[in-house]
Amino acid sequence: MNTPAELIRQHLETVAALRAQPDAALPAIKRLQAQRFEATYADLLSTPRYQPATRFFLDELYGDHDFAQRDAQFGRIAGAIERLFPQAVVQLAVDMAELHALTEGLDAEMARHWGRLTEATPAARYVAAWRLTGQRSQRERQLRVVLHMGRELQQLTGKKSLRLALRMMRGPAQAAGLGALQGFLEAGFDAFGHMGGADGFLNTIASRERAWIDRLFDSPEASAALAELLPT
Secondary structure, three states, rough: OOOOOHHHHHHHHHHHHOOOOOOOHHHHHHHHHHHHHHHHHHHHOOOOOOHHHHHHHHHHHHHOOOOOHHHHHHOOOOHHHHHOOOOHHHHHHHHHHHHHHHHHHHHHHHHHHOOOOOOHHHHHHHHHHHHHHHHHHHHHHHHHHHHHHHHHHHHOOOOOOHHHHHOOOOOHHHHOOHHHHHHHHHHHHHHHHHOOHHHHHHHHHHHHHHHHHHHHHHHOOOHHHHHHHOOO
């Protein structure tokens, strides 16, 4: 059975291999997905209690940013994470790496279809690429990992000593070239600590994302529903 450090490295090697063969369509797909997520959760983004956690999910998990620097840092200290941190932090790192690999793999497959499609609008093309990619079980796994990360962050924010230790690591982390990793961990802790309880937030994510998975796979109105959320 693979150790957490081995799992982290394997997932990040998958991401690196995908990144080594970039597709010109990939930025458009990631940008559209980020726009869909932001529109889907506009109500949470405008609510002071939920705004930080929603922004964390959008920027750190669903965003269209380049995470190469953070990935390299996670891979470099995977063994140290396993040795030095509580099990919940270790599992959070494993989940982050798995989510990244799942997302990059699905996005890369969509990009391969994107260039061959002739649908008239980005929304229609996105739905067609989604359905050609298939892999419903991987989409559902992607959501389960996101929700598991949320539950882990909720658990960890109750450990005040861990949050204090994380703050004390800020200087050494920067000095060691681990600033992106440190920023990810602090952003997650702060966002979920600010919320004060994540059940309602995570239930909302679960219900809305499951509805979108079903819609994108099965609904004849999927393109119209997606188009309503995209900027004009």
